[in-house]
Amino acid sequence: xxxxxxxxxxxxxxxxxxVTLRCHQTENHRYMYWYRQDPGHGLRxxxxxxxxxxxxxGEVSDGYSVSRSKTEDFxxxxxxxxxxxxxxxxxxxxxxxxxxxxLHFGNGTRLTxx
Amino acid sequence: GQNIDQPTEMTATEGAIVQINCTxxxxxxxxxxxxxxHAGEAPTFLSYNVLDGLEEKGRFSSFLSRSKGYSYLLxxxxxxxxxxxxxxxxxxxxxxxxxxxxxxxxVKP
Numbered sequence: 383x384x385x386x387x388x389x390x391x392x393x394x395x396x397x398x399x400x401v402t403l404r405c406h407q408t409e410n411h412r413y414m415y416w417y418r419q420d421p422g423h424g425l426r427x428x429x430x431x432x433x434x435x436x437x438x439x440g441e442v443s444d445g446y447s448v449s450r451s452k453t454e455d456f457x458x459x460x461x462x463x464x465x466x467x468x469x470x471x472x473x474x475x476x477x478x479x480x481x482x483x484x485l486h487f488g489n490g491t492r493l494t495x496x
Numbered sequence: 497g498q499n500i501d502q503p504t505e506m507t508a509t510e511g512a513i514v515q516i517n518c519t520x521x522x523x524x525x526x527x528x529x530x531x532x533x534h535a536g537e538a539p540t541f542l543s544y545n546v547l548d549g550l551e552e553k554g555r556f557s558s559f560l561s562r563s564k565g566y567s568y569l570l571x572x573x574x575x576x577x578x579x580x581x582x583x584x585x586x587x588x589x590x591x592x593x594x595x596x597x598x599x600x601x602x603v604k605p
Binding site: 422424425426472482484485486487488489490 | 539583597598
């Protein structure tokens with residue numbers, strides 16, 4: 383299995399507070415992604431990274447920011463959490479861009495915003 | 497716009513064969529992925545089709561027809577552990593990847 387670790391695995395936070403989720407990989411893959419998964423919507427891309435300090439927006443990026451200061455770490459920050467951001471968040475990695483190579487997912491972070 | 501359709505739920509019997517369909521309407525189609533996701537777990541890669549035809553991997557096979565915008569995942573000799581959600585995802589030549597909502601398969605004894 384691809385070495386991807388997400389932390390925390392579960393978090394409950396209050397509306398308006400900032401939250402940071404961490405993704406750590408040991409595969410030295412260039413591409414890293416943050417997805418959210420909600421019933422009725424499938425997996426939706428929030429942000430992705432194609433290298434250290436190189437990031438871009440996905441389809442649901444509003445209210446989220448990311449940072450990648452090292453190849454192995456990709457952080458997702460909810461600047462001011464809202465109830466609509468209650469979701470399961472998955473980090474993923476891939477060997478190359480173009481989505482021709484499969485994604486390998488972390489085990490997910492279940493976030494509840496009260 | 498881009499659209500992917502899969503049935504929401506399916507039920508099948510242990511030992512049987514089940515076919516999970518995925519239809520898509522997209523521009524710039526590049527290829528199609530299938531992922532398996534057990535409840536509470538991460539999705540895991542099953543197959544990737546770029547060309548028309550059937551790709552077989554053990555008990556699982558995946559078929560693609562680019563002209564019809566259609567794919568299916570075929571699971572043979574169903575086992576209880578095959579109870580999971582199956583996600584269809586289309587990759588576009590822009591580099592974008594679009595996921596369907598997934599099909600939840602329940603295998604009954």
